[in-house]
Amino acid sequence: xxxxxxxxxxxxxxxxxxxxxxxxxxxxxxxxxxxxxxxxxxxxxxxxxxxxxxxxxxxxxxxxxxxxxxxxxxxxxxxxxxxxxxxxxxxxxxxxxxxxxxxxxxxxxxxxxxxxxxxxxxxxxxxxxxxxxxxxxxxxxxxxxxxxxxxxxxxxxxxxxxxxxxxxxxxxxxxxxxxxxxxxxxxxxxxxxxxxxxxxxxxxxxxxxxxxxxxxxxxxxxxxxxxxxxxx
Numbered sequence: 001x002x003x004x005x006x007x008x009x010x011x012x013x014x015x016x017x018x019x020x021x022x023x024x025x026x027x028x029x030x031x032x033x034x035x036x037x038x039x040x041x042x043x044x045x046x047x048x049x050x051x052x053x054x055x056x057x058x059x060x061x062x063x064x065x066x067x068x069x070x071x072x073x074x075x076x077x078x079x080x081x082x083x084x085x086x087x088x089x090x091x092x093x094x095x096x097x098x099x100x101x102x103x104x105x106x107x108x109x110x111x112x113x114x115x116x117x118x119x120x121x122x123x124x125x126x127x128x129x130x131x132x133x134x135x136x137x138x139x140x141x142x143x144x145x146x147x148x149x150x151x152x153x154x155x156x157x158x159x160x161x162x163x164x165x166x167x168x169x170x171x172x173x174x175x176x177x178x179x180x181x182x183x184x185x186x187x188x189x190x191x192x193x194x195x196x197x198x199x200x201x202x203x204x205x206x207x208x209x210x211x212x213x214x215x216x217x218x219x220x221x222x223x224x225x226x227x228x229x230x231x232x
Contacts (some may be wrong), residue, residue: 004018008200011091015212020158022039024065031177035051036051036059036192037054037059038053038054038058038059038081038160039051039052039053039054040052040053040054040065040109040111042109044113046219050063050165052109054079054103054111055112056101057101057114058081058101058103058113059098059132059210060098061083061084061085061095061096061097061098062082062083062084062085062095062098063081063082063098063189064082064083064128064129064130064192065081065082065083065085065127065128065129065130065131065144065145065190065191065192065194066079066080066081066082066083066130066190066191067079067080067130067131067132067142067190067196069140069201070160070201070203070205071102071140071156072104072157073158073160073201073203073204074203075107075176075177075178075180075203075204075205076105076106076107076207077105077107077182078100078102078103078104078105078111079102079105079111080101080102080103080121080130080142081098081100081101081102081103081130082098082099082100082103082123082127082128082129082130082144082145083095083100083101083127084096084097084098084125084126084127085126086126086147087147088128092136096126097115098123098127099117099122099123099124100116100121100123100124100127100144101113101121102114102118102119102121102201107180119231120154120157121142121154122152123144123146123152125146125147125148125149126146126147126148126149127144127145127146127147128145128147128192129143129144129145129181129190129191129192129194130142130143130144130145130192130194131143131190131194131195131196132196133184133196133197134162134164134197135155136168136198137159138161138162139155139156139159139160139162140156140159140160140162140201141154141155141156142154142156143151145194145212159200160203161201161203162199162200162201162202163199163200163202163209163221164198164199165186165198165199165200165211166213167198168213168214168215169186169211169212169213169214170185170186170213170214171183171184171185171186171208171211171212172184172185172186172209172211173201173209173210173212174200174206174209175206175207175208175210176206176207177203177205177206177207178205184200186198208220208221208222208229209221209223
């Protein structure tokens with residue numbers, strides 16, 4: 001390759017036939033990709049999902065870590081993203097256009113990007129895992145890893161009480177004061193070989209929750225007043 005393409009320009013202008021000769025393509029397995037968007041899959045029920053691409057700001061680079069949570073306490077889910085990839089081949093170059101991203105949700109699968117100044121989320125390196133943890137007082141934290149870089153820790157501006165889940169809990173139905181119900185699954189394992197803490201935020205908009213364990217048993221939690229430390 002280096003003898004055939006001595007400059008970046010010659011490689012950039014080459015056609016696929018010039019990069020890979022017919023002999024090199026002989027007996028090759030050819031696959032086609034039609035969509036490279038970072039996409040939300042909405043579960044419509046009955047085995048049907050709707051693909052909803054995230055805003056353009058989420059498409060600037062590879063996304064490795066993602067956390068879905070109600071960060072601002074308005075009862076609607078938001079997204080935090082971590083990305084980039086420095087491990088590409090020299091001839092391709094880094095995927096490094098990402099500085100982390102916060103997307104504010106409207107509760108109807110539409111998300112609006114917030115600037116670094118607005119969100120305070122800034123992860124400029126080779127971003128990998130992104131997880132949500134609990135601080136000493138029970139408040140929610142975001143931890144972002146960067147390959148060969150510093151681990152970054154972010155605190156939520158509006159601390160919310162949190163309810164810890166039991167090891168056997170598998171799903172939660174969150175009932176909001178406006179009558180809406182949201183179902184969340186309690187995972188073991190998350191994006192990029194990571195694991196967030198197993199807890200749910202108890203924001204001002206939450207009325208009560210139903211928690212189901214792996215034996216199908218359901219319990220209802222209705223705390224009248226939940227402080228940060230009481231949540232633990």
